Amino acid sequence: MRVLFISANTEKINLLPMPLGLAYVAAAVQNQGHDVRVLDLMAQPDSRLPIRDMVQSFRPDVIGISVRNIDDQNMTAPRFLLDAVRDVVLYCRSVSDAVLVLGGAGFSIFPDAALSYLEADMGIEGEGEEAFPELLDRLTRRADLAGMPGLHLKGRGLQGRRVFIRNLDALAVTGVERFLSAYSGELWIPFQTRRGCPMECSYCSTAVIEGQIIRKRSPEAALQEMKAFAAAGFDRFYFVDNTFNLPPSYAKELCRLMIREGLPIAWRCILYPGKVDEELVALMAGAGCREVSLGFESGCERILKNMNKRFNPEQVRKASHLLAQYAIRQMGFLMLGGPGETRESVRESLAFADSLPLDSVKVSRGIRIYPHTLLAKIAEAEGRIPVGADLLAPAFYMVSEIASWLTETVTNWTAGRPHWIT
Numbered sequence: 001m002r003v004l005f006i007s008a009n010t011e012k013i014n015l016l017p018m019p020l021g022l023a024y025v026a027a028a029v030q031n032q033g034h035d036v037r038v039l040d041l042m043a044q045p046d047s048r049l050p051i052r053d054m055v056q057s058f059r060p061d062v063i064g065i066s067v068r069n070i071d072d073q074n075m076t077a078p079r080f081l082l083d084a085v086r087d088v089v090l091y092c093r094s095v096s097d098a099v100l101v102l103g104g105a106g107f108s109i110f111p112d113a114a115l116s117y118l119e120a121d122m123g124i125e126g127e128g129e130e131a132f133p134e135l136l137d138r139l140t141r142r143a144d145l146a147g148m149p150g151l152h153l154k155g156r157g158l159q160g161r162r163v164f165i166r167n168l169d170a171l172a173v174t175g176v177e178r179f180l181s182a183y184s185g186e187l188w189i190p191f192q193t194r195r196g197c198p199m200e201c202s203y204c205s206t207a208v209i210e211g212q213i214i215r216k217r218s219p220e221a222a223l224q225e226m227k228a229f230a231a232a233g234f235d236r237f238y239f240v241d242n243t244f245n246l247p248p249s250y251a252k253e254l255c256r257l258m259i260r261e262g263l264p265i266a267w268r269c270i271l272y273p274g275k276v277d278e279e280l281v282a283l284m285a286g287a288g289c290r291e292v293s294l295g296f297e298s299g300c301e302r303i304l305k306n307m308n309k310r311f312n313p314e315q316v317r318k319a320s321h322l323l324a325q326y327a328i329r330q331m332g333f334l335m336l337g338g339p340g341e342t343r344e345s346v347r348e349s350l351a352f353a354d355s356l357p358l359d360s361v362k363v364s365r366g367i368r369i370y371p372h373t374l375l376a377k378i379a380e381a382e383g384r385i386p387v388g389a390d391l392l393a394p395a396f397y398m399v400s401e402i403a404s405w406l407t408e409t410v411t412n413w414t415a416g417r418p419h420w421i422t
Contacts, residue, residue, distance in 0.1 A: 001034050001035070001061040001062060001064075001136055001139070001140060002034070002058060002060045002061050003026075003029055003033045003034050003036050003037075003060060003062045003063075003064065003136065004033065004036075004038075004054060004055070004060035004062070004063045004064070004098070004305070005022050005025065005029075005036065005037070005038045005039070005060065005063075005064045005065075005066065005249070005380070006028045006038075006039045006040075006041065006051070006063060006065045006088065006092070007019035007022050007038070007039070007040040007041060007066045007067040007143070008041055008047075008065050008066060008068075008084070008085045009040065009041070009042065009046075009066065009067075009069060010041055010047075010065060010084065011040055011068075011069050011072065011081055012037045014295045015415055017042075018180055018187070018189060018190055019038075019040055019042075019066060019068075019070065019106060019179075019180075020106070020180070020190040020191075020192065020240065021066065021103075021105065021128070021191075022036070022038065022064075022066040022103075022170070022179075023176045023179035023180050024128075024129055024176055025064070025103065025128040025129055025132050026038050026179050027176045027178075027179060028128075028129040028130070028132065028133055029132055029133055029136065032133045032136070033135060034133075036382065037054060037060070038179045039054050041088070041224035042361065046091050047084075047087070047088055048091055048360060050086070051091055051092060051095065052091075054097055054313065055092070055095050055096045055098075056095075058413065059096075060096065060098045061098055061099070062098055062099045062101060062139065063092050063096065063098045063099070063100050063121065064101045064102075064132065065085070065088060065089060065092070065100065065101070065102055065104075066102075066103055066104035066107075067082070067085055067102055067103070067104040067105075067106040067114060067118070068104050068105055068106050069081050069106055069415065070106045070109070070114075070392065070394070071368070071394040072081060072108065073364070073368045073394070074231075075337075075364075075365055075366030075368075075394075075396040075398060076365065076366075076407070078396075079343065079392045080393065080394065081116070082117060082118065082392075084385075085118055085121065086117065088118065089102075089118045089119055090139055090275070091118050093119075093312045095126055095282060098120070098350075099121050099139065099149060099308070100120040100122075101120065101122050101124065101131070101132075101135065102114065102115060102118060102120045102122070102123030102124070103119065103123060103124045103128050104198060105209050107123050107124075107125070108125045108126055108208065108209045109205050109209060109370060109371065110157070110371065110390060110391070110392045111123055111125040111152045111209050112152055112157060112158070112390070112391050112393040113390035113391075115154055116151050116154070116276075117392060118170060119154075120154065120363070121153075121154055122135075122151060122153050122154060123150055123151075123152045124150050124152075125151075125152060125158070125162050126150045126158075126162040126163075126164065127150075127152045127164065127165050127195075128208070129162075129165065129171050130163075130165060130171075131148075131149060131151070131162075131332070132319060133227060134148065135148065135151065136336075139163045142379050146159055146160075147159055147350070148160050149161060149162050149163040150163065150395065151398055159320065163214065163232075164195075164196070164210075164211045164213070165215070168215055168216065168217040168221075168287050169217055169218050169221045170196065174231040176225070177228055177229050177232040180234075182270040187236065188236045188237065188238040188267075188268060189229060189236060189238065190237075190238050190240045191222075191225075191226065191229070191237045191238065191239055191252065191267075192239070192240050193216065193217050193219075193222040193241055193243055193250075194214055194215065194216045194217070194241045194242075194246075195211070195214070195241075196210045196211040196212060196213045196214045196215050196242075197210065197212065197242040197243065197246070198213065198214060199233050199243070199246075199272070199308075199310060200212070200308050200372040200374070201307055201308055201309060201371060201375075202306065202307045202308045202333070202338075202339075202368045203307065203338070203350055203368070203369070203370070203373055203375040203397075204370075204373065204377045204379070205370040205372075205373065206242045207372075208370065208371070208372050209372075210242070211364065214247070214300075216244060216250055219250065219254045219257050220257065221255045221317070222403065223257045223258065223261060224256070224260070226263060226264065226265070227261070228278075230263055230264070230265060234265075234268065234320075235264060235265045235266065236265065236266050237265055237266075237267040237268075238267065238268050238269070238345055239267060239268070239269035239270070240270075241269070241270070242270065243270055243271065243272040243275075244269035244270055244271055244292075245271050245272055245275045245276060245280060246272055246275060247307075248273075248275050248277070251280060251283075251284075252279065252283050252309045254337065255280075255283035255284055255286065255287040255289075256283060256287075257289035258288065259286050260285050262290070263286060265288050266288050266289075266290045266292075267287075267288050267289055267290065268289065268290060268291040268292060269284075269292055270287065270292065270293045270295060271292045271293070271294055271295075271323075272295070272311070273294060273295070273296050273311045273315055273316040273319045273320075274309075274310050274311025274315050276315075276318070276319035276322060277322075278322055279317075281322045281323060281325070281326050281328065282326060284326070284328065285326040285327065285328055289328055289331040290328065290329060291328065291330070291331070291359075292318060292329070292330050292331070293325060293330075293331050293333065294316070294319065294323070294330050294331065294332050294333070294358070295333045296309075296311070296316040296333065297309065297312075297333055297334060297335045298334065298335065298336075298345070298349045299313050299319065299334075299348055299349035299350075299352025299353055300313075300345040300348045300349055301313055302340065302345065303341060303345050303349070304336065305340065306339050306340045307335075307338065308374060308422065313352055316352075316356070317356060320332070320356040320357055320358065321356075321357060324357035324359075329359045330357075330358050330359055331347075331359065331360045331361070331362060332353050332356060332357065332358040332360070332361045332362070332366065333361070333362050333363075333364070333368050334350070334353055334361065334363045334411070335364045336349065336363065336364065336365055336366075336406060337365050337366045337367065337397070337398040337399055337402065337406055338367045338375070338397055338399070339375070339378050339397065339399075339404070340344060340399075341399045341402060342399075342402065343402055343405060343409075346402065346406060346409065347409075350409075350410075350413055354382075354403075354417075358419070359419065360419045360420070360421060361420045361421065362421045362422075363416075363420060363421065363422050364422075365398070365406055365407060365410060365422075366396035366397065366398040367397045367398075368394060368395075368396055369385060369391055369395045369396060369397055370385075370391060371389075371391050373399055374411060375397055376391065378397070379397055381397070382387060384397065410422060
């Protein structure tokens, strides 16, 4: 079959994201013998012209549309990003008779609500490397779609319980770098070695997207793919694993292999502050790590417990000083206004972050509420959101008693600190 994949995301939000997940699915589909094209709308001033030209020249049988972001997670002035995606879906329908299939991280959080809003034919919840080829096989044979894992049909819901891919080394990833070849220069290419997160932070949607069990590629397989990207001209990597250092033994082994191979690369990652020791940081620096996101979210131990974090402020401090010792740049994160937040805990968090050797700090006011999270259950119990709400339209948790004070306080605090971002 002829399959066109469209990355509908045009939102940069902190950095220019490459369509990594879509590239993996496209490679898997191509390796099954299908004719594949990829269209990334990120750099397109008008999405209609490139879609029309691609449809007219390629005549796809199926169009897969990747949905990355639902909104910008900004409580002060939230931007709902699905209207632009809906325009893409409706325009594809107007110029093509192809089956329209949704996928991507954003879709997987809100599958039925997003499918209804975007008016596509169907969508795949979760990983698409195995599900999309199976869907194409069924469509080719005109077989029944009932029971297919992870598939949602418009108006008919989930057809079969989604299945997580256990053996990531078995995935056909050959050719992924070709679908990202349009990117070059100073950009950081996303790279994933693990999926899933067991940490159960109260607000986080990762477990909804990837599951709670960590599934790992072998370090050797990950290294081989990094070499393929490096050979294709990419020398900057951004590990998009939810937490690079879980489990620590895996992260250390991966770093040792990168050091042994001597890859001329630089990279960045996300660190969980509770699992950092000097051996790990030294290996990261030796393997080419230049920057990390240190997601500690609060400097108040009580609030950390409310968020279900499994570390304390002193562990954060230790991690931050180790990173500074090995000249690894670090961005810290604060999420203020969640359950139990008070003026005292806010002041404690601001002072704590200010005491660390951070190169930059990102401060968020209010926490986006995602379905199937502990935060959603708390918000329901407190009457902040309706029970069972789909939450597609952005809803935020904010302790109302401190809302206006928090805005004024953060504004005044960041005014004299140019490396703090709101």
